[in-house]
Amino acid sequence: MLQEIKIENFKNSAGTVQDIHLSYQFFGKKPTDAPIILVNHALTGNSLVTGSKGWWKDLIGKNRCIDIDRFCVLAFNIPGNGFKGHEDQFFENYKEFRLRDIAEIQAQALEKLNILKLFAIIGGSIGGALAWELAALKPELAENIIPIACDYKSTDWLVANCRIQDHILNNSLDPVHDARMHAMTFYRTPQSLAQKFEGKRNKDNQAFEVENWLLHHGEKLKNRFTLPSYKLMNHLLTTIDISDGSQNYLEAASRIKGDIHIVTVNSDLFFLAEENWNTYVELSLLKGNISIHEIRSIHGHDAFLIETGQLNSFLKPVFQQTKAILNNNSSRITRDGSIDTVNITTR
Structure with a gap:
């Protein structure tokens, strides 16, 4: 509860x-x-x-x-x-x-x-x-x-990636969707994506499967996560400092x-x-x-x-x-x- x-x-x-x-x-x-x-x-x-x-x-x-x-x-x-x-x-x-x-x-x-x-x-x-x-x-x-x-x-390195995220969140026409697409590229690795997709294309739209995967994750997060929430959480990542x-x-x-x-x-x-x-x-x-x-x-x-x-x-x-x-x-x-x-x- x-x-x-x-x-x-x-x-x-x-x-x-x-x-x-x-x-x-x-x-x-x-x-x-x-x-x-x-x-x-x-x-x-x-x-x-x-x-x-x-x-x-x-x-x-x-x-x-x-x-x-x-x-x-x-x-x-x-x-x-x-x-x-x-x-x-x-x-x-x-x-x-x-x-x-x-x-x-x-x-x-x-x-x-x-x-x-x-x-x-x-x-x-x-x-x-x-x-x-x-x-x-x-x-x-x-x-x-x-x-x-x-x-x-x-x-x-963390601050640099979060700065790009912040730029997307404040300037993109589809901010949560586009920021999530970018984020997925540093949450995984080139080896992980190569193993998962093997350079394959989608039979229906002929796009690379990795492109469809990125679009899917962008859409999925946009439907359940608000822009203010994403901005806050991304910003907090840049403030980690146990030394105060x-x-x-x-x-x-x-x-x-x-x-x-x-x-x-x-x-x-x-x-x-x-x-x-x-x-x-x-x-x-x-x-x-x-x-x-x-x-x-x-x-x-x-x-x-x-x-x-x-x-x-x-x-x-x-x-x-x-x-x-x-x-x-x-x-x-x-x-x-x-x-x-x-x-x-x-x-």
Whole structure:
């Protein structure tokens, strides 16, 4: 069941104060009865992470790696992502927000939901970057931090690609459609497309099958994702910075108390594997409880959604741990496990 928190008078990084509507869903066990896992969605994802239409149902569900019969799974929608309304709440000032602001919004929501400790924070792509941001903001919050196919900073390469996306979104006659077509070329790889299409043409229109595939993805996203949502999410990718402006990323990461499990993709053309390996090597000199796993695939960035078998094998040992982290202070949680809408006023 989709629920909502209204955060009143939230002050973003630019100093603008406004109300934030944050929607979320719980899956599996009640938050008072099991360890809690926070799942952060990718750019076009949402809080529907499991079930028949769940975008990460191969990882999360009954008898899955993240077993909802053993865990409580919580998924927030990044405010403005367009899932079930409020997609235009940042329409006028989306460039005032940083990913750190979204982490702060999540932190306040967790506090008001009386969730004092998480078993894990996990996310892929921008969701993984948000996991880094939240862990840096609240170093003692989670026992396990699992950033997948992402980075704890916005690299020049990432910013360059997002700048092209922003240009398309603000200048194209069919902005969401055209931006998505461009995005698909750096979510995959030349090898992935060659294997999938083999240079074939469509029998009906004689266009290359890869062209039809790009057009299909552009149309598909245009029909379910709004322009304000895409602009916001693309902008947030350019603001990843766990150092909060100091550029001392390693120092910020070293303060995180929980175990860090980095998952990278060897062929990722968006968040480069080399950056993740450098982070692992350098951070391991400062922090002992860190590991890295590499998905081997020709499919590029999207491999974290495609190569489910590899991802499951990396993460299964983490989620088979028997240590339960429960939250004793649950006065705001009703007997049936649902949580009423609450107002959060920033101090």
